[in-house]
């Protein structure tokens with residue numbers, strides 16, 4: 001297990017690490033979120049290899065699941081990723097700045113009167129209903145825009161997408177040629193459960209309609225679907241979560257590398273007498289003379305309140321001085337308390353960093369304590385952290401441009 005670095009060792013080693021927050025900002029930061037861009041690239045390569053000969057896209061919606069859309073997109077581009085998915089037009093605008101030549105799909109589809117934005121950004125809506133398609137077609141006719149669009153077909157999720165019958169209705173248009181449809185896609189509802197019967201059912205519905213859309217590339221699988229086997233790969237796969245280290249196969253070991261490290265500052269170490277309580281609600285009682293480290297992260301930073309502990313229940317762990325220590329009492333808005341009594345004296349010190357994610361504490365483990373999934377852990381990561389991007393790439397052109405500063 002790695003020793004938790006002292007504040008000083010967080011300063012960048014410029015020969016091998018690219019940093020977006022300046023050293024001074026890091027020294028003053030109460031929390032530091034480190035994103036390992038090389039691990040994201042390694043994960044993308046692994047997914048690409050698993051899905052070959054299908055193309056492997058990159059899903060960077062929700063600011064690349066909290067990891068930073070710009071830096072992540074630049075790293076993936078340099079690795080050879082050509083196609084990206086975002087959720088909204090605002091996200092498309094941010095991505096376009098980082099990836100001028102990439103193919104960009106917008107999953108939320110075509111909103112009324114937003115055609116000009118699609119043309120200006122040269123990105124493609126993922127059209128999810130016949131109404132959207134009609135509006136898109138009329139925009140394209142009026143503006144002579146030929147940027148193309150994807151068609152989303154619902155095969156059992158009942159979220160977005162044309163019904164199968166509706167999709168069959170536009171097959172004549174496909175056969176007639178010059179149809180402006182660059183991709184046909186559907187989305188699996190239960191891909192993380194290997195033997196869920198809906199997987200095969202959705203794949204079979206999709207296979208039927210995709211073959212009717214002859215000549216149009218087809219895409220069914222996100223992260224987990226890639227691990228359901230080749231019959232789920234079609235022409236293009238769309239991983240998001242797995243890129244960021246979340247386990248796409250929750251029933252088995254995680255094939256992905258961890259990406260995110262989250263550290264926060266120890267503000268104070270205090271002695272608590274036996275019988276005294278810690279935190280709001282006095283839910284946690286010291287059963288022995290206890291040493292408590294107070295760490296500067298709380299639910300406003302995306303460290304969910306559900307991870308707290310009480311006399312009856314254990315909460316999450318935090319790593320201090322290289323050892324796992326249990327959270328003591330409730331998580332506050334900006335603070336949490338950790339029982340460090342079992343550490344050697346003086347091992348937990350004011351100003352040192354505690355590791356909340358990393359060094360063996362995975363996003364998925366924390367999600368378990370939060371009562372949620374890794375996706376929600378990452379997309380909830382707070383805005384108060386200083387961000388640090390790690391990559392061994394030497395070419396300064398590959399380094400991420402300005403990212404949010406420490407606050």
Ligand SMILES: *Cc1c(COP(=O)(O)O)cnc(C)c1O
Nearest residue numbers: 059187222223238239240241242
């Ligand atoms: C979010 C999303 C993805 C990526 O899913 P992951 O499970 O994160 O890999 C792919 N396709 C669609 C339609 C999505 O909404």
